[in-house]
Amino acid sequence: MKIGIVGSGNMGRSLGILWAEQGHEVFFGSRNAEKGKATAEFAGRGTQGGTNEEAAAFADVILWTARNVMPKHLLSHPEVLASKIIIDCNNQDIPEGFAYPPIVESLAEKLAQDVPQARVVKAFNTMAQEVFELAPEPLKNYGVSVFVAGDDEQAKKIVMGLAQEIGFSPVDCGILRNARLVEGLGDFIRLIIGCQKQGVYATISVNVLPSTSGQRLGGRQTSSLN
Ligand SMILES: NC(=O)c1ccc[n+]([C@@H]2O[C@H](COP(=O)([O-])OP(=O)(O)OC[C@H]3O[C@@H](n4cnc5c(N)ncnc54)[C@H](OP(=O)(O)O)[C@@H]3O)[C@@H](O)[C@H]2O)c1
Numbered sequence: 001m002k003i004g005i006v007g008s009g010n011m012g013r014s015l016g017i018l019w020a021e022q023g024h025e026v027f028f029g030s031r032n033a034e035k036g037k038a039t040a041e042f043a044g045r046g047t048q049g050g051t052n053e054e055a056a057a058f059a060d061v062i063l064w065t066a067r068n069v070m071p072k073h074l075l076s077h078p079e080v081l082a083s084k085i086i087i088d089c090n091n092q093d094i095p096e097g098f099a100y101p102p103i104v105e106s107l108a109e110k111l112a113q114d115v116p117q118a119r120v121v122k123a124f125n126t127m128a129q130e131v132f133e134l135a136p137e138p139l140k141n142y143g144v145s146v147f148v149a150g151d152d153e154q155a156k157k158i159v160m161g162l163a164q165e166i167g168f169s170p171v172d173c174g175i176l177r178n179a180r181l182v183e184g185l186g187d188f189i190r191l192i193i194g195c196q197k198q199g200v201y202a203t204i205s206v207n208v209l210p211s212t213s214g215q216r217l218g219g220r221q222t223s224s225l226n
Contacts, residue, residue: 001019001024001025001060001061001158001162002024002025002027002058002059002060002061003016003019003024003025003026003027003059003060003061003062003063003162004026004027004029004055004056004057004058004059004061004062004063005026005027005028005029005039005055005062005063005065006029006052006055006056006062006063006064006065006066006074007029007030007031007052007064007065007066008028008029008030008035008036008039008049009065010129011063011065011089011124011129012028012039012063012065013028013039013042013043014129014132014133015063015089015124015132015166016028016039016043016047016063017043017045017047018132018135018136018166019162019165019166020043020044020045020046020047021045021166022165022166025046025047025048025058026040026043026045026047026048027040027047027048027049027050027054027055027058027059028040028043028047028048028049028050028055029049029050029051029052029053029054029055029056030049030050030051030052031051031052031074033049033050033051033054035049036049036050036051036052036054036055037049037050052066052074052075053075053076053077053080056071056075056080056081056084057077057080059084060084060085061084061085061086061087061158061159061162062081062084062085062086062087063087063089063124064086064087064088064089064090064111065089065090066090067090067091067092067093067107068090068092068107068110070110070111070114071111071114071115071118072114072115078114078115079117081115081117081118082115082117082118083117083118083119084118084119085118085119085120085121085152085155085158085159086111086115086118086119086120086121087121087122087123087124087159087162088107088108088111088120088121088122088123088125088179089123089124089125090107090108090125091107091125091183091186091187091190092107092183092187094187094190094194098187098190098191098195100184100187103180103183103184104180105180106122106176106177106179106180106182106183107179107183108120108121108122108149108176108179108182108183109176109177109179109180112151112176119150119151119152119154119155120150120151120176121148121149121150121152121155121156121159121176122147122148122149122150122173122176122178122179122182122183123146123147123148123149123159123163123170124146124163125147125182125183125185125186126145126146126147126182126185126186126189126203126204127144127146127189127203127204128189128193128200128201128202130200130201131144131200131201131203132166134167134201135166135167135168136165136166136167137167139166139167139168140167142203142205143169143205143207144167144168144169144203144205145168145169145170145171145203145204145205145206146160146163146168146169146170146171147171147173147182147185148160148163148170148171148172148173149173149174149175149176149177149178149179149181149182150175150176151175151176156172160172169205169206171206185204188204189202189203189204
C-alpha cells in the first residue's frame with residue numbers, strides 16, 4: 001500500500017516507520033521538503049520524503065497529523081485527496097486544567113467536511129507515541145485497542161488492517177460521528193497519562209470477557225433504561 005504522511009512529527013515518523021517495516025511504500029511529507037527528506041533518511045527502509053503535496057499525491061492512504069489544519073489551507077490542490085483514505089489521529093489541544101468543552105464536532109468530522117470526496121477514518125489517537133516504540137512486538141501481547149470510526153466500510157477495514165499489522169487490536173467504532181467519542185477517549189487517556197502520572201504506557205482497551213450463564217446476581221432484568 002502507498003502511505004503518505006502529512007506532517008513529519010512524532011506520530012507521522014513513528015507510524016510511517018512501522019508501516020515501512022511491514023513492507024508498505026511510505027512518503028514522509030512536511031511543510032519543509034528538507035525535513036520530509038531527513039525523516040525518510042532516518043527511517044530508511046526505502047521510504048521517501050518531501051512536501052505534504054507530494055505525500056498526498058503519492059499515497060492511497062494518508063496519515064493526517066496536522067492538528068486542526070484543514071487540507072484547503074495546507075495543500076494547494078486538496079482535490080488530490082478525492083477518494084483517498086485519510087487517517088485522522090489528532091486530538092485537540094489540552095485546555096487549562098483539562099476543562100474540555102463538550103465535543104459537538106470532532107476534528108475528524110471537520111476534516112471530512114473540508115474534503116468531502118475523501119474517506120476520513122478516525123484512529124490512533126488514544127495512545128502515546130511511546131506505545132508505538134513497543135510495536136509490533138511485544139505490543140501484540142497486550143491487546144491494545146485502536147478505536148476506528150468512519151463512514152466508509154472499506155476504508156475502515158483497511159485502517160483496521162494497518163493497525164493489526166503493527167500489533168494493535170482494532171475496534172470498529174461505527175460511523176465517523178462516533179469520532180466525537182473516540183476523541184473524548186483520547187482526551188481522557190491524556191488526563192490519565194499526564195495529570196494522574198500513571199506513566200506513558202497507560203492505554204485504553206476493550207477487554208472481551210467470557211459470557212456467563214450464571215444467575216448469581218439475578219441476571220440482566222428488563223429495564224426501561226439503556
Ligand atoms: N504524540 C503523541 O503521543 C500523540 C498520540 C496520539 C495522538 N496524537 C495527536 O497527533 C497529532 C500529531 O501529534 P505529534 O505528536 O505528531 O505532534 P508533532 O510532533 O508536533 O507533529 C505534528 C506535525 O504537524 C505539522 N504541523 C504542525 N502545525 C502545523 C501547521 N500549522 N500547519 C501545517 N502543519 C503543521 C508539523 O509537521 P511538519 O513540521 O513536518 O510540517 C508537525 O511536525 C496531534 O493532534 C496529537 O494530539 C499525538
